Amino acid sequence: MKKAEVVYRYLMLLTKRLTDKQLMLILAIVVGLLAGFGTYVFESLLHGIKHALVSWFRADEASLLYFIYPGVGIVLASLFVRYIVKDNISEGVTRVLYAMSRTGSRIRPHNCYTSIIGGATTIGFGGSVGPEAPIVLTGAAIGSNIGKFMRMNYKHITTLLGCGAAAAIAAIFKAPITGLVFVMEILMLEITMASITPLLISSVSATTLIFILKGFDPILEITGVETFDLRNIPMYIALGLTCGLISYYFTSVNSSIGEKFRTLDRQYKRWLAGGAILGLLIFIFPPLYGEGYESFTDLMHGRIDNLFNNSLFYKYKDIPWVIIVYLAAILFFKVIAMASTNAAGGVGGTFAPSLFVGAFTGGLMAYTSNTMLGMDLPIINFTLVGMAGVMAGVMKAPLTSIFLIAELSNGYGLFIPLMLVTAVSFVLSYYFDPYSIYTKKLDQRGELLTHNKDRSVLVFLNLRELMETDFYELDENATLGDVVKLISTVRRNIFPVVSPEGVLMGLVQLDDLRADMFNPEKYSTPVDRYMIPPMDRILPHEQIQSVLEKFEETKAWMLPVVDKDNRYLGFISKSRILAAYRQQLVEISET
Numbered sequence: 001m002k003k004a005e006v007v008y009r010y011l012m013l014l015t016k017r018l019t020d021k022q023l024m025l026i027l028a029i030v031v032g033l034l035a036g037f038g039t040y041v042f043e044s045l046l047h048g049i050k051h052a053l054v055s056w057f058r059a060d061e062a063s064l065l066y067f068i069y070p071g072v073g074i075v076l077a078s079l080f081v082r083y084i085v086k087d088n089i090s091e092g093v094t095r096v097l098y099a100m101s102r103t104g105s106r107i108r109p110h111n112c113y114t115s116i117i118g119g120a121t122t123i124g125f126g127g128s129v130g131p132e133a134p135i136v137l138t139g140a141a142i143g144s145n146i147g148k149f150m151r152m153n154y155k156h157i158t159t160l161l162g163c164g165a166a167a168a169i170a171a172i173f174k175a176p177i178t179g180l181v182f183v184m185e186i187l188m189l190e191i192t193m194a195s196i197t198p199l200l201i202s203s204v205s206a207t208t209l210i211f212i213l214k215g216f217d218p219i220l221e222i223t224g225v226e227t228f229d230l231r232n233i234p235m236y237i238a239l240g241l242t243c244g245l246i247s248y249y250f251t252s253v254n255s256s257i258g259e260k261f262r263t264l265d266r267q268y269k270r271w272l273a274g275g276a277i278l279g280l281l282i283f284i285f286p287p288l289y290g291e292g293y294e295s296f297t298d299l300m301h302g303r304i305d306n307l308f309n310n311s312l313f314y315k316y317k318d319i320p321w322v323i324i325v326y327l328a329a330i331l332f333f334k335v336i337a338m339a340s341t342n343a344a345g346g347v348g349g350t351f352a353p354s355l356f357v358g359a360f361t362g363g364l365m366a367y368t369s370n371t372m373l374g375m376d377l378p379i380i381n382f383t384l385v386g387m388a389g390v391m392a393g394v395m396k397a398p399l400t401s402i403f404l405i406a407e408l409s410n411g412y413g414l415f416i417p418l419m420l421v422t423a424v425s426f427v428l429s430y431y432f433d434p435y436s437i438y439t440k441k442l443d444q445r446g447e448l449l450t451h452n453k454d455r456s457v458l459v460f461l462n463l464r465e466l467m468e469t470d471f472y473e474l475d476e477n478a479t480l481g482d483v484v485k486l487i488s489t490v491r492r493n494i495f496p497v498v499s500p501e502g503v504l505m506g507l508v509q510l511d512d513l514r515a516d517m518f519n520p521e522k523y524s525t526p527v528d529r530y531m532i533p534p535m536d537r538i539l540p541h542e543q544i545q546s547v548l549e550k551f552e553e554t555k556a557w558m559l560p561v562v563d564k565d566n567r568y569l570g571f572i573s574k575s576r577i578l579a580a581y582r583q584q585l586v587e588i589s590e591t
Contacts, residue, residue: 004149011150024156028163028198031146032205035139035167039206040213042116042135043172049124050290059309066126066310067283070341071275073125077118078267078345085114090342092137092349093438096165096187099144105158106148111141118347126282126289128337132172133349139168143202159195162187166199167206173219174210175407178400179203185397186438220297222409226378228416235377236417239365240389240424246361247393247429249332250354251437254339261343274344281337285330286310288337291352296359299327300383304367320371327367331360350437354394355387362386384409385421392422393429396436463547464540466580467561469570473498474527476505480516481523483508496560496568497531504560504568506531537562538572547572 015023057063081089087108088095092115099107119134143164147157162183170179180199264270282288287295287307298306307326308317316322338353366382369375388401395401402418472490474483474497483495493510505528512530516522535554538547538561550559551574561569 024198025201027146027160028202029205031143031160031163032167032202033209034142035164036171036206036209038138039135039168039171042120045120046124057310060314063310066286067279070126070278070282073122073127074274074344074346075271077122077347080118085110089115089118090347092133095137096140100158104154105144105161107141107144109145111137122346122348123290127341127346127348128288129341129348130291130352132351134347135168135172136165139164159198163198163202167202170203171206171210174207175404176203176207178404178407181403182400185400220408225380225409236420239362239386240421243361243389243425244393244428247390248432250335250357250394253335257339258343270344274340277340278337281333285333287330288334292356296356299363300380302379324368327360327364331357354391358387358390359383361390385417388418389421389425393425394437398422398426466576467570467572471496471571478527480525484517498568502567504562504566506533534560
């Protein structure tokens with residue numbers, strides 16, 4: 001007997017007196033502790049690599065190693081993924097969403113640790129991405145594999161997957177409420193007491209472990225948050241509009257650069273392009289190195305001099321207009337650096353870059369207004385609120401953004417400007433693009449779960465599995481007599497007419513033959529006399545939602561499936577889709 005089976009049986013004996021709810025609460029604690037420890041390992045490895053590489057640089061000199069390090073990190077991470085992992089571990093949050101919709105919330109076991117290595121290598125060497133996506137994938141994988149090991153159903157595995165993701169976010173920011181809201185808003189887990197309680201317990205468990213291992217110091221050094229001033233409301237509205245536009249720039253540039261890198265037909269070309277772009281940007285603008293938490297912490301506390309350390313512009317750090325141009329350049333080039341890192345093969349996320357860009361958006365607005373217009377805007381407040389504004393627009397997650405900044409700033413004094421800016425940014429960015437940076441591709445492929453249960457159930461349906469292929473194909477030269485001979489041996493009342501090349505020419509329906517099928521004199525009539533064009537056609541990779549819309553428009557109960565060259569593949573019936581829908585609804589609703 002395998003060791004895993006022995007352990008499973010032993011655990012079943014230990015937990016046989018527990019109800020499902022009690023077992024879920026215990027497993028939530030286990031998942032939270034493991035995800036919290038994984039976060040601790042990830043951060044320790046990341047900071048160890050970064051400290052070894054750059055801590056000895058002189059502040060008043062630009063180092064050519066900034067040009068070299070990022071490319072080395074991307075190559076190392078890519079080689080690790082290609083030859084050791086042999087699986088795609090990029091875009092961690094998107095992969096978690098994909099697992100929930102396409103693989104029964106089952107994530108491969110290696111994801112419990114491979115994202116830690118790949119992400120720490122990429123970011124430690126200067127990759128301008130965030131650690132949150134790799135650690136979310138790590139936490140989700142831990143929860144998924146524990147649920148799978150305990151042989152739970154889809155609903156419970158999904159809940160534990162969410163527990164791992166919530167614990168990871170809670171641990172990395174020391175913000176348990178943010179972890180809970182993140183899963184509810186971004187992973188779109190069903191909101192019930194049965195899911196909220198394990199998520200909260202997992203988040204608290206992970207945060208408590210991080211407090212024990214690392215102390216109570218916050219991830220960001222935030223002091224001196226000023227009281228909200230009603231006179232600044234117009235500027236907060238302006239900041240919200242700016243954040244909405246910057247969010248659209250963020251997602252558009254990220255998508256555009258990703259498409260351009262995909263046109264490169266060799267991995268070494270992506271390495272060269274990504275390494276060159278990233279190395280050049282970091283050499284010119286050192287704050288772009290890594291996730292950038294230290295940079296926007298310096299910005300919000302007015303330590304702008306530190307942003308010029310190791311920079312070519314170090315001697316100009318006291319000139320206001322140079323500072324403004326420098327900050328604006330960092331803001332816009334951060335998105336290019338992030339997208340190039342991921343597209344070239346690095347392992348990282350967009351969570352931290354969105355915070356970085358938001359911090360520089362708010363900080364730049366406050367600094368420019370104070371310096372050029374003589375205003376007295378609090379830079380700390382605008383930096384924090386800007387972080388929430390861009391994050392809300394990029395991730396389409398206003399609640400997560402609000403609670404994250406509220407927890408990071410150790411208070412809720414900024415709640416009004418946070419709600420105002422995130423609402424304005426969210427609405428404006430939603431107008432340009434309703435999907436987040438995580439969900440856009442998944443929705444285009446019909447693989448996105450939402451809080452709409454009807455649409456979510458449709459995501460689980462596989463078009464190829466629903467396709468029926470046991471229809472008798474008629475040759476375009478067939479006659480009515482040929483069809484009459486078939487009718488006694490087949491059960492179908494519709495026949496596809498197919499050319500020798502397999503192209504669908506049309507359909508013959510039994511109802512259209514009834515007037516002549518009992519008249520032998522008509523048997524020599526070519527079948528194309530009875531052929532009709534299909535009311536519509538379905539492509540094999542089409543979304544189920546789109547297929548249902550075609551059924552609704554045509555009022556048909558059966559439509560042919562063809563490939564892009566109109567070659568016949570089979571049929572889809574509306575009744576089969578509805579039957580599969582009902583079955584799937586029962587399966588995902590199991591308790």
